Amino acid sequence: MNRIDRLFGILTLLQSRKFVTAETIAEKFGISIRTVYRDVKAIGESGVPVCFEPHKGYCILPGYFLPPVSFSSDEANALLIVESIIQGFSDRSIKKHYSSALGKVKSVLKNTQKEQVEQLQNNIMWQLPSCFVNDYEHLSLIQNAVASKSALLLEYMNREEISSRREVEPIGLIFYAMNWHLIAWCHKRHDYRDFRVSRIRSIKLSGHSFEKAEHISLSEYMKQVPVDY
Numbered sequence: 001m002n003r004i005d006r007l008f009g010i011l012t013l014l015q016s017r018k019f020v021t022a023e024t025i026a027e028k029f030g031i032s033i034r035t036v037y038r039d040v041k042a043i044g045e046s047g048v049p050v051c052f053e054p055h056k057g058y059c060i061l062p063g064y065f066l067p068p069v070s071f072s073s074d075e076a077n078a079l080l081i082v083e084s085i086i087q088g089f090s091d092r093s094i095k096k097h098y099s100s101a102l103g104k105v106k107s108v109l110k111n112t113q114k115e116q117v118e119q120l121q122n123n124i125m126w127q128l129p130s131c132f133v134n135d136y137e138h139l140s141l142i143q144n145a146v147a148s149k150s151a152l153l154l155e156y157m158n159r160e161e162i163s164s165r166r167e168v169e170p171i172g173l174i175f176y177a178m179n180w181h182l183i184a185w186c187h188k189r190h191d192y193r194d195f196r197v198s199r200i201r202s203i204k205l206s207g208h209s210f211e212k213a214e215h216i217s218l219s220e221y222m223k224q225v226p227v228d229y
Contacts, residue, residue, distance in 0.1 A: 021057035093140035172218035
């Protein structure tokens with residue numbers, strides 16, 4: 001990767017996160033910490049308002065926006081593959097938001113790229129087993145709750161078709177055994193529980209934040225997942 005591409009890549013990375021450490025930049029682009037300092041300085045000298053906060057990292061001051069991003073044909077094609085996966089493995093809420101986001105991406109493509117994307121889009125298909133059910137609209141709300149550490153109220157139907165109401169503190173989503181699973185601390189059981197999303201009959205924000213001070217990490221919980229794939 002030449003330096004110009006690397007500088008643009010670092011700038012994109014800085015805009016994608018609130019704070020980015022020099023170590024993170026060095027690891028992502030395979031450069032030394034000293035080179036990171038030089039590159040960030042060059043970005044700042046070009047007029048981008050980059051600042052640094054001790055123990056947090058680099059950030060770009062709020063209010064600064066990059067001009068529309070240009071995509072290579074390979075990058076645009078990769079997004080189409082992701083779109084096919086989204087269509088197959090997400091619910092209605094995620095499909096809606098991804099479709100909106102992809103439309104914005106397509107709007108900045110060159111005309112020749114748009115033609116290629118349309119040609120490829122008609123020639124990517126997927127097939128799922130009939131046991132996979134995603135006819136619900138919960139994933140987007142769950143994602144927001146995980147990110148904001150907001151409790152959720154669920155009406156849940158277990159495998160015996162017994163309904164119950166739960167207040168939970170969501171720590172993340174895991175896809176296994178051809179289903180999405182919400183992993184959350186259940187106030188009723190005083191323990192972590194695995195809720196299959198397709199069995200959630202209704203879901204809404206409770207209106208308050210987590211009560212439990214600390215939660216197990218999702219990666220630690222995954223060690224308990226009953227299937228190893």
